[in-house]
Amino acid sequence: MADWSTLPEELLFLIAIRLFSVVELKRFRSICTSWRSSVLGNNDLFPNRPLIFLNQLRGIFPTQWCPVNSPFNAFLSRAAFFCVTLSSSSSQGWLIKSDVDINSGKFRLIDPLSGLAMRHLCERLDLLEFTISEIREAYQVLDWDTRRKTSDRFKRVILVKDKRGDQRVLGICSNGNIKYWKRSQWKVKQFAYRFSDVIVHKGLTYALDSTGTVLWVSSKLKIYRYGPPLGDNITNGCSGERSFVECGGELYIVDRLFGEIFRKRKGNANFVSVETVGFKIYKFEEELGKMIEVESLGENAFVIATDTCFSVLACEYYGCLQNSIYFKDAEEDQMKVFKLENGSITTMSQPSQSCFQMFVPSFL
Known part of the structure; x- marks a missing residue:
């Protein structure tokens, strides 16, 4: 039989971040010494979401870190929607949304619909009481210097795979154009359509134009009409x-x-x-x-x-x-x-x- 204590630390970490509660995390860390050392035993139940700098999608940097005079000014800020239930009664729960405050690097709750920061009275929570599962993730493009949205305003931003299998940032601008990040700048893909949304569905990228026509976006960013308006x-x-x-x-x-x-x-x-x-x-x-x-x-x-x-x-x-x-x-x-x-x-x-x-x- 396999010796579970010799599993690679990288694999143990990937398992640990998919656990849904602090209770499960504590059970995970109690298996053996190697399992306990593979992940911290803090009460940070919500996964840390490092920023993704557009110039280096393959490298992900901690939220609190950015090099001096960094060329990575444009970055993706990630937020997530969670279902939160009481561990004692998990039949129903609440929908919350969180991201990381860019200035402090701390976790915060934001309004699920508008994305604005929420005020709450409770300063401390006993996370042992809750089970939390992630149900959705969303992105927005920000500028590192201003901590605000870039001059290129986007209605929707997603990560897709290009023809080489690398991740690519694809966004729908407020004027309906499709833009993608390449070689330190945004490129505009010229189409006759004005787009309102984009999504990755079953591994394929679909775009929706202003008339409601569904189009398939290939890995080479070519557009093929799929459905009628x-x-x-x-x-x-x-x-x-x-x-x-x-x-x-x-x-x-x-x-x-x-x-x-x-x-x-x-x-x-x-x-x-x-x-x-x-x-x-x-x-x-x-x-x-x-x-x-x-x-x-x-x-x-x-x-x-x-x-x-x-x-x-x-x-x-x-x-x-x-x-x-x-x-x-x-x-x-x-x-x-x-x-x-x-x-x-x-x-x-x-x-x-x-x-x-x-x-x-x-x-x-």
């Missing part, structure tokens, strides 16, 4: 915003419909704002290359965040409504939920509202 869904003269969502191994397109455009005043400036009035959902039939409108999500709910979109099984989260979409409107802090069964929208007025409990952990 959804058509112009227009409400009160304002077109929608379209996004990809994976659910149950299938690919869906969410068409977000806006109402009238109206102007708001913020400080000394006026800005244009739109309000979401509804959603339409389509399932992408890959083999047929067709879009089929979906009337129900069954037991699932969709979460529409600023940097990614994904699905959850409603029964696994406190108060989560099945057959619904959770979202926020731009420039607004109010969380909302759209119910597909009747087309109604409920706005969060109090944190105690049952349908929003999944976003308000009781331990904070």
Whole structure:
């Protein structure tokens, strides 16, 4: 039989970071001396997410480190969504999002939908009480000097494999262009399309243009049309915003419909704002290359965040409504939920509202 104590330390580390609770980590470290020394026994249950500097994707540097006069000014900041449950009762849990504060290098909680830092009253947690599992990861491009978003603003950023199998950063700009990082600068890929989203699904990269057409993006960044457009869904003269969502191994397109455009005043400036009035959902039939409108999500709910979109099984989260979409409107802090069964929208007025409990952990 194999001697488990002689397993490579690198392998033991890869096993340890996939454990879901501090209890499992302590059990792991109690096996033998080599297992205990392979991973620290601290209570940092959330995995550390080092920054990825674009000029050196193969090298990953700790969050607290950056060389003086570094050429690696552009980097990817990573955030993750977690399902948090009580170890004593893991039937339901909460949805939280975390990233690393760029200035302090410390873990922090952020709003799951807007990405803004959250304030919480609890300073210390006994992590032995919780089981935490990661369900989604998201990226944004920042500048090391300013700690802010770069001048190239991106609606969506993903990591893909190029033709040599290396990782490549691919982003959808605010103007709808596709950009990719190559040789210390962003390159624009010229297409006739204006893109609204991009996703890696079953190992393939798909892009979604502003009309709802699904396109396949090859490793050489060539575009092949896959599905027909959804058509112009227009409400009160304002077109929608379209996004990809994976659910149950299938690919869906969410068409977000806006109402009238109206102007708001913020400080000394006026800005244009739109309000979401509804959603339409389509399932992408890959083999047929067709879009089929979906009337129900069954037991699932969709979460529409600023940097990614994904699905959850409603029964696994406190108060989560099945057959619904959770979202926020731009420039607004109010969380909302759209119910597909009747087309109604409920706005969060109090944190105690049952349908929003999944976003308000009781331990904070």
